[in-house]
Amino acid sequence: MVQVVISAAVPPRIFAAEQLAKVLRAVCAEAGLDCGDAELLRLAANAVFWLPKAQVVVRVSAPRARFAQVRTSVRVARWLSQIDFPAVRLHGEYDQPLVLGDYLATVWDYLPPGRTQPSPEALALLLRQLHSLIAPFPLPRWDPIADARQSLARGNGLTEADRAFLERWCDEVEAELELMTPALPAGVIHGDAWQGNLLMRSGTPVLCDLDQFSLGPREWDLVPTIVNALRFGYTPKPVRRFQDIYGFDVTLWRGFSVLRKTRELVMLAGVAPVLSSSPLIAGEFARRMDGLRNGRDERWTPYG
DSSP: OOEEOOSSOOOSSTTOHHHHHHHHHHHHHHHTOOOTTOEEEEESSSEEEEETTTTEEEEEEOOGGGHHHHHHHHHHHHHHHHTTOSBOOBOSSSOSSEEETTEEEEEEEOOOOOSSOOOHHHHHHHHHHHTTOOOSSOOOBOOHHHHHHHHHHTOSSOOHHHHHHHHHHHHHHHHHHHTOOOSSOOEEEOSSOSGGGEEEETTEEEEOOOTTOEEEOTHHHHHHHHHHHHHHTOOHHHHHHHHHHHTOOGGGSTTHHHHHHHHHHHHHHTTGGGGGGOHHHHHHHHHHHHHHHTTOOOOOOOOO
């Protein structure tokens, strides 16, 4: 494992532009990559950069508290590569993750976006394949509430009222999850299985964003597609095809409501650490919170 020292501690805005630039330069120097043409693709739980000349993606995570999660994603990626499972591939032969002060970075082969986003049906087929696997090493236990609490604890730009509201929601959902009886056998799950975590490689859909791989209820991987349709107003036909292809209608299972609440909680808490770094995310987060606090069951807009 490579260690690169960043002189400054993590600032209050953990993904401030100047700090991200410093971390990215250190990553590229260690990996022998040119970051002069780097483009920021996404900023949420991670900062994701594309390096066009090198044709790689650099994912920067913070803080070091997420080390176990990032290390799991690296181990999972290597395993999936060995068994030729359709997933993103790590770039290069050097040790990963790269440790940069309080930041962690991983480097991946770049897959250009296709003309169209892979379909929910493609996701259903990949999940059926994934859920049949047995990992050759221990995976962490699924614990979305612990992840949500950790994100809230790292909140930057999170008001005390919003923090208290979401912490109470954590308590409520955690109690309901303890009483939940899954309908499907527990096993390997992706943990964040939605359409946006599909890419294309040589015409074949592949899974990306492996940070949430764990052992848990397989129903959890089916819920994001449903929640996205409900919250963002997507057409229901692809959702029905997703359910038919996977072979299980999670909405008819009595535990669906608690997993829906859990997913929505994760979608809110997950951006708490970057609210002060992204006005766009902060604005949509505030709108969602106002609707929840005032009992409005309204559509959400993607963070970006």
